[in-house]
Amino acid sequence: MTASTTNRWLVLGVVSSALFLIVVDMSVLHTALPTLTRELGANASEKLWIINAYALVVAGLLPGCGSLGDRLGHRRMFLAGLCVFGLASVAAAFSPSPVLLIGGRALLAVGAAMMMPATLSIIRLTFSDEKERALAIGLWSAVASGGSAIGPLIGGALLEHFWWGSVFLVNVPVVVAALAAGVIFIPSHEGRSEGSWDLLGSVLILVGLVGLAYAIKEVAMAAPSFPVAAAAAAIGTLALVWFARRQRHSTNPLIDFTLFANRSFRLAVLVALVSAFSVIGVALVLSQRLQLVLGYSPLHAALFLLPSALMAIVGGPLAGWLAPRYGIGYVTAGALLLGALAEAGLFMVANAGPAPQILLLSVFGLAVGAAIATASLSIMSHAPPENAGMAASIEEVAIELGGAFGITVLGSVLAGVYSAMLVLPPGTAFPPAVREGIDQALVVAATLPADAARLLTRSAHQAFDSAYFTALAINAALLAAVAIVAWRTRAEPHA
Numbered sequence: 001m002t003a004s005t006t007n008r009w010l011v012l013g014v015v016s017s018a019l020f021l022i023v024v025d026m027s028v029l030h031t032a033l034p035t036l037t038r039e040l041g042a043n044a045s046e047k048l049w050i051i052n053a054y055a056l057v058v059a060g061l062l063p064g065c066g067s068l069g070d071r072l073g074h075r076r077m078f079l080a081g082l083c084v085f086g087l088a089s090v091a092a093a094f095s096p097s098p099v100l101l102i103g104g105r106a107l108l109a110v111g112a113a114m115m116m117p118a119t120l121s122i123i124r125l126t127f128s129d130e131k132e133r134a135l136a137i138g139l140w141s142a143v144a145s146g147g148s149a150i151g152p153l154i155g156g157a158l159l160e161h162f163w164w165g166s167v168f169l170v171n172v173p174v175v176v177a178a179l180a181a182g183v184i185f186i187p188s189h190e191g192r193s194e195g196s197w198d199l200l201g202s203v204l205i206l207v208g209l210v211g212l213a214y215a216i217k218e219v220a221m222a223a224p225s226f227p228v229a230a231a232a233a234a235i236g237t238l239a240l241v242w243f244a245r246r247q248r249h250s251t252n253p254l255i256d257f258t259l260f261a262n263r264s265f266r267l268a269v270l271v272a273l274v275s276a277f278s279v280i281g282v283a284l285v286l287s288q289r290l291q292l293v294l295g296y297s298p299l300h301a302a303l304f305l306l307p308s309a310l311m312a313i314v315g316g317p318l319a320g321w322l323a324p325r326y327g328i329g330y331v332t333a334g335a336l337l338l339g340a341l342a343e344a345g346l347f348m349v350a351n352a353g354p355a356p357q358i359l360l361l362s363v364f365g366l367a368v369g370a371a372i373a374t375a376s377l378s379i380m381s382h383a384p385p386e387n388a389g390m391a392a393s394i395e396e397v398a399i400e401l402g403g404a405f406g407i408t409v410l411g412s413v414l415a416g417v418y419s420a421m422l423v424l425p426p427g428t429a430f431p432p433a434v435r436e437g438i439d440q441a442l443v444v445a446a447t448l449p450a451d452a453a454r455l456l457t458r459s460a461h462q463a464f465d466s467a468y469f470t471a472l473a474i475n476a477a478l479l480a481a482v483a484i485v486a487w488r489t490r491a492e493p494h495a
Contacts, residue, residue: 037050039072078186209236
């Protein structure tokens, strides 16, 4: 059944509003993290899991939820996902402890994973005219980019007037309105009863991603348990190997690994993953430095980051215009190299005032936005038509996974280097918590006499800056390395 002429644009509005919530929740906590960490008393590991639980669970569940939507019907999955997302938003908003907040974030991710593949599938089924469908998908992409861009701004604005739980509770009225409109306007599409859903495969990929992320976090702790890290890494690796073997022998795989036989497809997936790693990781580490070292409010930190996010929206269409003229490979390599140079520049002007940093951040956003767009174009152009939906799912997983590991790796670098570089002032006995993170050190400093507080704060700021510069250097080197790979493996002179 196809939506009527008068209703199909309303359908686009409904699914786009849900997509907006999904992508906003990816970035809304970047500016809220210091506040909720202080309010809940979260340690360094819990802080990273509060951020990362969402992206990891979404990445792990996306392939399975896309397949389940094919079987049950995308309208049904979308509406069910909205319900889960709304309930999880309430649970997260009123979480009394870091552990329960992590659980609320994971439940939010379940709802997001149920909705995200369904949004694009509903658009494809609703718009039968190719030109209208292209316009609708373009608007869908703009909403995705815009939501990610203003997520930190929404978080910062809410924290100026409300408590940290408001960044979750604001989802609820949108969910209620989208649910009511979805029931009325979204046409029913029957699922394919002959399709199969690989529950075990979905569990395996989720366990694999969480296991590897936990191992990285454990190694970066002030007092790591290497046996625990090794066990988590082993479990994660075994789960992913089992998942890969299972998919290769499945008649209806969640991910068809034969797609990766194409060199350009492999490169495009790598570019999408590394670009998301960079943009999410940099936003996390910089937003913390702005608030915890430079003393910005959450709103001011979000405004500082906004030009970079907005330029990422510009980078996509620009890359789409350049790629047919100069070739996807050239544009991809150039965008990645520009991003690496901008990040190296951030290293150089970290203490030079806001203007040069905002300028370089804008260049960085433009470059990474262009790289993600060329990766999308390459992925879809190198996938067979019958696997277009699966290719899109692989791209979404790469972006979600890249963001999750950007937070994991660079967040762990912040924690590990901070702990190693912190030199405590002599003459005062400080609690061990000051080495867990700058948040804890500043909380302790607030309880000390003025002189001791000033010395501890200065030491914490210096240690955090060392960690911040290390994270920037790692990220810039990664972008430069992938730019070299893209240049050497560029496949076609023109797209």
